[in-house]
Each structure stands twice: as structure tokens, then as C-alpha cells.
Amino acid sequence: MERAKRVNINYLAEFIPSIRLLLLDARDLHIMNKLILIIIFIIFGTVPAFAKPRYVSLAPSTTEILFALGLDDQIVGVSSYCNYPPQAKPKEKIGDFSHPNIEKIVSLKPDYVFCTGLEQAPIVESLKQLKLNVYVADPKTLGEVFETIIEIGKITNTEYKAQILAKQAEDEIEAISKKVNVIPAEKRQKVFLEIWHDPLTTAGSGTYLDELLTIAGGVNIANDTTRPYSIFSPEEVIKRNPDVIILTYMGEKNPANSVIKRFGWQEINAVKNNRIFSNIDPDLLLHPGPRVAQAIKEIYKRLYP
Numbered sequence: 001m002e003r004a005k006r007v008n009i010n011y012l013a014e015f016i017p018s019i020r021l022l023l024l025d026a027r028d029l030h031i032m033n034k035l036i037l038i039i040i041f042i043i044f045g046t047v048p049a050f051a052k053p054r055y056v057s058l059a060p061s062t063t064e065i066l067f068a069l070g071l072d073d074q075i076v077g078v079s080s081y082c083n084y085p086p087q088a089k090p091k092e093k094i095g096d097f098s099h100p101n102i103e104k105i106v107s108l109k110p111d112y113v114f115c116t117g118l119e120q121a122p123i124v125e126s127l128k129q130l131k132l133n134v135y136v137a138d139p140k141t142l143g144e145v146f147e148t149i150i151e152i153g154k155i156t157n158t159e160y161k162a163q164i165l166a167k168q169a170e171d172e173i174e175a176i177s178k179k180v181n182v183i184p185a186e187k188r189q190k191v192f193l194e195i196w197h198d199p200l201t202t203a204g205s206g207t208y209l210d211e212l213l214t215i216a217g218g219v220n221i222a223n224d225t226t227r228p229y230s231i232f233s234p235e236e237v238i239k240r241n242p243d244v245i246i247l248t249y250m251g252e253k254n255p256a257n258s259v260i261k262r263f264g265w266q267e268i269n270a271v272k273n274n275r276i277f278s279n280i281d282p283d284l285l286l287h288p289g290p291r292v293a294q295a296i297k298e299i300y301k302r303l304y305p
Contacts, residue, residue: 053111053156058100058123062114062137063088064289065149068165069158077108084283102126112155142211145288146170165290172293173215176300180217189303191218192242192270195229196249197258202232208288209248216299218244238264244303245270247278248285254278277302 056077057063063082066075072087081097082088092108095101098119105113110132115124117138127134135155139145146166153162193209195201203209204225213220221240222232245268247255256276265271280302284295 054109055112056094056105056108056110057082057114058120059116061287061289064287065152068290069153069156069161071156106130139288140208145292169293173296176296177215183217188217188219189243190221191244191246192221192237194245194247199231200234201229204228204230209285212296213299216296216303218303234262238268241269243269243275245276248282250282
């Protein structure tokens with residue numbers, strides 16, 4: 001065996017100058033890695049098996065990003081709220097969104113744990129204290145969604161795929177923006193985004209949902225509220241008279257029926273013209289991830305059929 005190694009090393013030595021030049025020219029990391037494996041094969045007659053990194057995702061949005069980057073076989077655990085794509089459903093569950101099981105997460109031996117902010121902040125701190133690698137994705141704008149996709153691509157060695165994914169979404173959104181740009185300001189639809197019904201809650205100016213709506217050509221009737229997400233007066237909705245009402249939640253069979261029955265709302269244009277929409281998948285609207293362009297398309301189709 002030792003003699004064979006010496007022969008291989010002597011054989012390799014003849015080609016060292018050429019290999020060195022190839023390595024210097026290999027600006028692409030993928031090519032570099034291949035060349036290194038070829039060298040190892042020449043010396044030892046075999047290529048070592050490298051364990052793939054293991055990932056746990058606690059947020060539906062980061063789970064969608066990981067799957068979109070083709071990392072299905074490296075995702076070893078997700079929260080019970082992670083329901084898209086369908087391949088996420090059979091994955092090992094580590095608890096719900098707000099109360100994941102830390103012992104379970106540790107037992108899965110993840111190389112990285114992907115989380116979000118706000119509710120998961122205490123969990124993030126606990127995981128960091130255990131010396132686990134944690135990435136917190138908390139995008140509040142469309143630009144930050146794309147930044148998050150690229151950053152997760154860098155962490156998972158799929159940056160090229162991430163760049164393609166972000167560029168495709170940007171191109172689709174740009175196509176919608178061109179359609180919206182030709183709509184005169186006075187013709188744009190006034191919209192009430194109903195996040196929840198009791199208490200009546202909406203999204204204000206500067207929020208992720210407000211940005212999606214604006215790109216899709218809608219005018220948020222609550223764009224002057226001082227808080228990102230706040231309780232909104234039913235009487236104020238009547239006063240501002242939206243052309244369209246979009247419900248971002250599901251629950252009852254047809255939540256639009258309860259909207260129609262609200263006191264005084266029969267005079268709202270959206271109610272009179274039967275333009276109350278509860279048929280956009282809430283996950284599309286509320287999960288800032290790779291399906292953001294699809295979310296904007298769905299809003300646009302309701303506003304300008």
C-alpha cells in the first residue's frame with residue numbers, strides 16, 4: 001500500500017506544474033473543489049465521503065427558502081407550522097412555532113438552525129447559549145426578503161441558486177410593476193387589508209404587506225396609521241370606503257359572509273360590488289420568502305381582473 005502511494009505521488013509530481021496552473025485559473029469554487037477531489041483520488045485511489053450539513057428550520061419562511069434552494073435531504077427538522085412545500089410535512093417536527101423543543105433540536109445535531117425574530121427571540125438566545133449556529137431571518141421589506149435568500153444561500157453553499165431564485169422573483173415583480181405603472185393614480189383601487197377580524201386589525205404604511213399591495217397597484221386605506229400592525233375602527237373603514245377588501249386569514253368556511261353582515265358595511269363599495277376576497281392563500285401573503293412574486297400576482301389579479 002505504501003509503495004502504491006509513493007508511485008501515485010511520483011506520478012502526481014510529474015503533473016504538479018499543470019495542476020498548479022489549473023488551481024490558479026479556477027476562479028469558480030465549484031471547479032476548485034472538483035480539482036481537489038481529483039488530486040485526492042490520484043494520491044489515494046479513492047475520494048472520501050463528506051457528511052452533508054444538517055439544517056433545522058423553525059420558521060415557515062426559512063423552510064420554504066431551504067427547499068427552494070434544493071436542500072430537501074439536508075433538512076432534518078422543521079416546526080409544526082412549516083407546511084410548504086408538501087415535502088416539509090413528513091419532516092421531523094421539533095414543536096410549534098412559538099415553543100420548539102430545544103432538546104429535540106439539539107438531538108438532531110444541526111449544523112445550522114434557521115429562525116425568525118420577535119416571538120422566537122428567546123429561543124434564539126437559548127440556542128446560541130448552547131453554541132449552536134443560528135441564523136435569524138426577519139425581513140420587513142421586499143429588498144430584505146431577497147437579501148435573506150442570498151444570505152441563506154451563502155450559509156448553505158447554494159449562493160448561485162439563491163441568486164437565480166431572487167433574480168427570477170425580481171423579474172416577475174418587475175413585469176407586474178410595468179402593468180401597474182400605466183394605471184392612472186385616480187383609477188387605482190383602494191384596499192382594506194384585514195389581518196384579523198376580532199379585534200379588527202390591519203397593516204399600516206411601511207409594512208411588508210403594504211409594500212406588496214402597493215406594488216400590485218393597490219392603495220392601502222390605512223397607510224397613514226402610525227403603527228405597522230394596529231387595531232382599526234370599523235367606522236373608519238366605512239368612512240374610507242375601500243373598493244376591495246382582502247382577508248389574510250382563514251377559519252370559517254366563508255369569512256366574507258361575516259364581513260357583509262357587519263353593521264353599516266353594506267354601504268362600502270367593496271361590499272356592494274362583491275369584491276371581498278378570502279381566497280388568497282394566507283401563507284403566500286404572510287410568509288416573506290421565495291413565493292413573494294406569486295403573492296403580488298394574486299393581489300394584482302383581484303384588483304385588476
